[in-house]
Amino acid sequence: MARNLCFVPAFKTCTEKDLELLQNFIDKSKKLAVITGAGISTESGLPDYRSKDVGLYSRSGYRPMNYTEFLRHYSSRQRYWARSFLGWNYVHNRQPNISHLTLTDWQRSGKLGTIVTQNVDRLHHKAGTESVLELHGNLYNVKCIQCDYRISRILFQTILAEMNDDLLNDESIRTRLEEGRNIYNRTIRPDGDIDIIDDFVYSFRFPMCRRCDGILKPDIVFFGDNVQQQLVEQIHQQLNECDSLIVFGSSLKVFSIFRFILHAIQCEKPLAIVNIGPTRADTLQGNILKIDSKISDVITKIQI
Structure with missing residues (x-):
């Protein structure tokens, strides 16, 4: 079981009162829905974007690849694939942590109806969870x-x-890549992007689509891209079939996920949020339980 705290932000200790309130929240529900964000994967060794001090935005000001930039510029695609190529093994080797595994247990017990995740790491799948709706796609397909051509990552x-x-056998490049490996691992991003030397980027080669010679991209929603309307409607349908909603590890800053929170409140569904730090929903009016603490410290103490 994975446990890595280097990307977990400073957190408050969960109180007995918080646990009692969440336990009552879950006991009253016959069919839960869960939304997960990057915060659930930090204990597996993947950083989030917005957390204070350890999130990528606060540490480096890094911004993920923009969809328009990726499409317009060969150099942007070259940079993305070169960096992602070297970062892939780190992301691919991450394992689910106790929070992922606990949600799988909840689902198998019949308490949990559906999981919607913002994450592209597929750690829910590795934990054995079924019926996971990936709002922003996943890194495991290209x-x-x-056209509709797809290939496994x-x-x-x-x-x-x-x-x-x-390139990989060039002694000079290989030596510099090896020397910088520890530095690069500290710059890994949730989307698999990683900082590397310019010589490797500028010389990197990548294919076009073998069927139509079109542009290949990871099956994820880049910033500036849109979630497919069919998926949005599917998520709405699944959430409508549940009687309450819990958010684990998301600041809810992006509208692609926040719209489902607004819909739940409009439908007067009970809402609980477990997240370190503030969220976009903190000022909303409604039946909202907010617990500001580390997910694993909370989720493992709940009885299903």
Whole structure:
């Protein structure tokens, strides 16, 4: 079981009162829905974006790849694939933590109806959870933006390695990559992006779609891109079938997820939020329980 606290922000100790309120919240529900954000994966060694001191925005001012930039500029795609190629193994090797595993247990008990996740790391799947709706896609597939061609990321990594065999075996580049590995691992991002030397980026090669020669991209929603309307409607339908909603590890800053919070409140569904730090929903009016603490400290103390 994974447990890595280097990306977990400073947190408050969960009080007995908080636990009692959340336990009562869950006991009253016949069918829960859960939304998860980057905060649930920090104990698996993946950072979030917005947390104070340890989040990527606060540490480096980093901003993820923009969809328009990726489409318009070859150099942007080259930079993305080069960095993502070297960052992939770190993300791929992450394992679910106790919070992921506990949600799987909740689902198998029949208490949990559906999980909607903002994360692209597939740690819920590794934990054995079923019926996970991935709002922002996942890193485990690569797709063409012009046709329906898709390829697994694991196979795509092999193709990238073969196309860049000379780079990977260049003694000078390989030495500098190895020397910087510890630094690079500290800059890993939730989307698998990682800082690397410019020589590697500028020489990196990547394929076009084998079917239509279109642009290949990871099957994730880049910033500036839109979530497919069909998926939005599916999530609404699944949430409507549940009688209450819990958010684990999301600041709810992006509207793609916040809209479902607004809908739940409009439908007068009970809402609970477990997150370190403030969220976009903190000032909303309604039946909202907010617990500002580390997820694993809370979720493992709940009886289902």
